[in-house]
Amino acid sequence: MDSFLNYVTTHNAPAWRDEIFATLRHPDPPGAKNVRGEWSLEHERDLERIRLWIREAVNPASDLAQVYRKLQPGLDLEEDILTGLPAFERTPGLGPLEAHYSLRMLWRVLLRRHAIREAKQAGALLAAGEGRAWRCARRLSYYYPRLLVGVLLGFFTLGASSGVASAIETLRFHAWWPVPVGSIVLVAFLAVADVERRVGRVPGKTILARALRVLAFGIVYAALLAGIAYRVAAAVGLTACHYGPVPVMWGSVALVLGFVFQLFWQERSIGEPL
Numbered sequence: 001m002d003s004f005l006n007y008v009t010t011h012n013a014p015a016w017r018d019e020i021f022a023t024l025r026h027p028d029p030p031g032a033k034n035v036r037g038e039w040s041l042e043h044e045r046d047l048e049r050i051r052l053w054i055r056e057a058v059n060p061a062s063d064l065a066q067v068y069r070k071l072q073p074g075l076d077l078e079e080d081i082l083t084g085l086p087a088f089e090r091t092p093g094l095g096p097l098e099a100h101y102s103l104r105m106l107w108r109v110l111l112r113r114h115a116i117r118e119a120k121q122a123g124a125l126l127a128a129g130e131g132r133a134w135r136c137a138r139r140l141s142y143y144y145p146r147l148l149v150g151v152l153l154g155f156f157t158l159g160a161s162s163g164v165a166s167a168i169e170t171l172r173f174h175a176w177w178p179v180p181v182g183s184i185v186l187v188a189f190l191a192v193a194d195v196e197r198r199v200g201r202v203p204g205k206t207i208l209a210r211a212l213r214v215l216a217f218g219i220v221y222a223a224l225l226a227g228i229a230y231r232v233a234a235a236v237g238l239t240a241c242h243y244g245p246v247p248v249m250w251g252s253v254a255l256v257l258g259f260v261f262q263l264f265w266q267e268r269s270i271g272e273p274l
Contacts, residue, residue, distance in 0.1 A: 004049075005056060005064060013067045013075060020049050024086055047094075050087040051102070054080065058109045072201045078118050081106050085122060100129045107138075111271040113198045114210040116142050141273040144217045147258060151221045154257030155229065158250055168249045176245045183252035184219065190259045191215050198271075214271075218255050226251030 008016050023046045056064040057077055068077045088106065090099040103125050110119035123138055130138070158164055171179065191211035199207065230247040 005052070008064060008067060010067050010070050013064075013071060017053070017075065017080065020053050021080070021083055023047070024050065024083055044091060044093040047087040047091065050084050051094075054084045054087070054106070055102075057081075058106065069200045072199075073203060078110060078113065078115050081110065082118055082121055085125060089125065096129060100126065108273060111141060111273060114195050114214065114271045115199075116213070116271075138273070144214065144271065146262060146272060147214065147218055148221045150258030150261040151218065151225060151254050152258075153261050154222075154254030155225055155250065157257055158254055164253065168246060168253070171249065172245045176249055179249045180252035183256045184215070187218060187255055187259050188212075188215050191218075194259075194262075218258060222251040222255040222258070225254065 004016070023043070053064070056062045057068055057080065059065055068075050085103070085106070088094070088099055088102045090096050094102075103122060107119055107122040107126060110122055120142065126138065127135055158168075168179075188211065191214040192207060195207050195210045195214070199210075226247040229250060233247070
């Protein structure tokens, strides 16, 4: 069944892809059987070839995945995943458990690549086979919960580091603005590097847009947690932390630490669900 993959190279991969996906890409001629509405062994065989192609393409260790990396953006993995999604819907040859598992795997792949819009399209097919709790958890994954946890850990790390805390308190009487500005610039570079590592050679505007989205969520989480620290400090009478620049610097440094924690979190993408 998988012998045809042995003949896929960078030279003929687009032609192979077009032939394998022809069942889903081209509508049936008048009078022909509907490829999605009527099942047959022949049609199931065509769908299985599509499934095999996609599963190999999303496996980083496979030769086909390396072909995609070399041919990007001419060979678009995310577009092919979305095109091949109907092949992973339930059929007499693909049971509900296998179909749901495969769709969830592809959904995670898209999230790992920071492709939120594409992941939502895959997630729409998952909604029919999951409960309300799982559906809510899946939707929360679009808001980078790993990044929120990383920033929270950054605040805990700062609280346990008396040296950094003392330096921040000292800087509040001097030019403290380079700390948040430098932190945002550093995190922007880290976000671009992480996105580029996940998606490969895609157009620069795509990498920049996804990196800026990650950065924006990180800034929001850092500001939110810094605001909570500000209110708590004011309530318990810690005037040093109550002073405005201190929570701003705490939040910016925690943001940097949040990204650093992600780099060592089992080598998983920031977009990976918890």
